[in-house]
Amino acid sequence: MQPHDAVTPWRPLPVLLHRAEQVIVSKEQAPLGRLLPYRRSAGGRPASPTQLPDQLARQGWRVDLGGRGLGDLLLGLGLIKALIDTQCGPEPHYQGQRAALFQRCRIPMDVSSQPHGHVISTPGARPVGFEAVPESPATWLDDLGDGRVEVHAALPMRYYLNLEQALGLPLPEQRACLPAFTSQGGTRDPFHVVFIATTSWPDRKDYGAASFSEIAVELVRRRAAPWRFSVITADTASPHRLPEFGTIDHEVHGGLPAVDCLDLFGSAAVVVGNDTGLTHLAALCEGPDGRGPEVIGLYGRHSYAKWTTGSARHHAAATAFSQMMAVADACPVRDHLDDSLWGTASDIHRLPADGVAWLAGRCAGWW
Numbered sequence: 001m002q003p004h005d006a007v008t009p010w011r012p013l014p015v016l017l018h019r020a021e022q023v024i025v026s027k028e029q030a031p032l033g034r035l036l037p038y039r040r041s042a043g044g045r046p047a048s049p050t051q052l053p054d055q056l057a058r059q060g061w062r063v064d065l066g067g068r069g070l071g072d073l074l075l076g077l078g079l080i081k082a083l084i085d086t087q088c089g090p091e092p093h094y095q096g097q098r099a100a101l102f103q104r105c106r107i108p109m110d111v112s113s114q115p116h117g118h119v120i121s122t123p124g125a126r127p128v129g130f131e132a133v134p135e136s137p138a139t140w141l142d143d144l145g146d147g148r149v150e151v152h153a154a155l156p157m158r159y160y161l162n163l164e165q166a167l168g169l170p171l172p173e174q175r176a177c178l179p180a181f182t183s184q185g186g187t188r189d190p191f192h193v194v195f196i197a198t199t200s201w202p203d204r205k206d207y208g209a210a211s212f213s214e215i216a217v218e219l220v221r222r223r224a225a226p227w228r229f230s231v232i233t234a235d236t237a238s239p240h241r242l243p244e245f246g247t248i249d250h251e252v253h254g255g256l257p258a259v260d261c262l263d264l265f266g267s268a269a270v271v272v273g274n275d276t277g278l279t280h281l282a283a284l285c286e287g288p289d290g291r292g293p294e295v296i297g298l299y300g301r302h303s304y305a306k307w308t309t310g311s312a313r314h315h316a317a318a319t320a321f322s323q324m325m326a327v328a329d330a331c332p333v334r335d336h337l338d339d340s341l342w343g344t345a346s347d348i349h350r351l352p353a354d355g356v357a358w359l360a361g362r363c364a365g366w367w
Helices: 052-059 070-075 077-085 155-167 209-222 258-266 277-284 320-328 339-346 353-364
Strands: 015-018 024-026 061-064 093-096 110-113 118-121 128-131 140-145 148-152 192-196 228-233 251-254 270-274 294-299 314-319
Touching (some): 070 155, 077 155, 148 155, 192 277, 270 277, 277 294, 320 339
Parallel strands (some): 228 251, 270 294, 294 314
Antiparallel strands (some): 024 148
16 A cells, blocks of 8 residues: 555545655645745745734733643644744743643643643733634645645644734744653664554544554564554553454553653654544654654544644544545534544544554654
């Protein structure tokens, strides 16, 4: 199985195997999106600063990242990174349910725990308020000239470019704006594969232990190597072995906290996971050497181009329905789309295990 033709990445296929890359297409092949009012990649910048930078410097700022799942929280950090890149004000402060995780964030910040929600702010009597609402930001298209556009579809860059325009000031990040999270694990094992078998909606978004085991079988079949397989499940009472894996040696980590997952990711060469927060976290994981695992997200019902960190290590296997969501810049939640209407076109189990294994090997350099 071959990857999608990089020249026409918006033509839906039965299955898309996509390696992360800068997306430049002809205007005729662009997904639905909004054109930036300046040519950013050519050095263009917003016409003039607004009053917002001065307000941020005087009053501070406060971002409510909501109370939804880990994935929305992590992708919403695109807005935080944009605010920090304005260089207005002192070090920010995180308050929320994931204090231990944010102590590993490469953005310097004070951290404290609270039982509900996630708020990041800087001091000020009347801080300027922002909300990270993932359904809101549109895809942005940057006109490169010669009939081509660069596509900024990843949710973090949507937040980032929205704020750049609100500020009227150029910001430095070009494509991947999210901060890294530090792994404190040991040496990376070049044949360690981690499967993330958790999701917020098991009936629709879970590839399943049986399918993850098929990926492992295919990897073993393709190359003789000292393979090591780990499976992260949601259930703290998960057995030490999953029957679906048969004779394939593996270890199970049931209900592992996100901060501890970082250390497991840090020891892996490849992470394959459902479209869920831990998969995004794996793509942001970096060891002391600045390197992290290659990550493949499995997309059935949401846009693979939007629900991604934008990292050069964050790849995708996507159904035809996921690709349609990317072309139309649509969202089954926001737009009230019942993906089951499209039958097998949105079924995550239609993603072939041998194709996902092939993509993993190409990304990791195994073949």
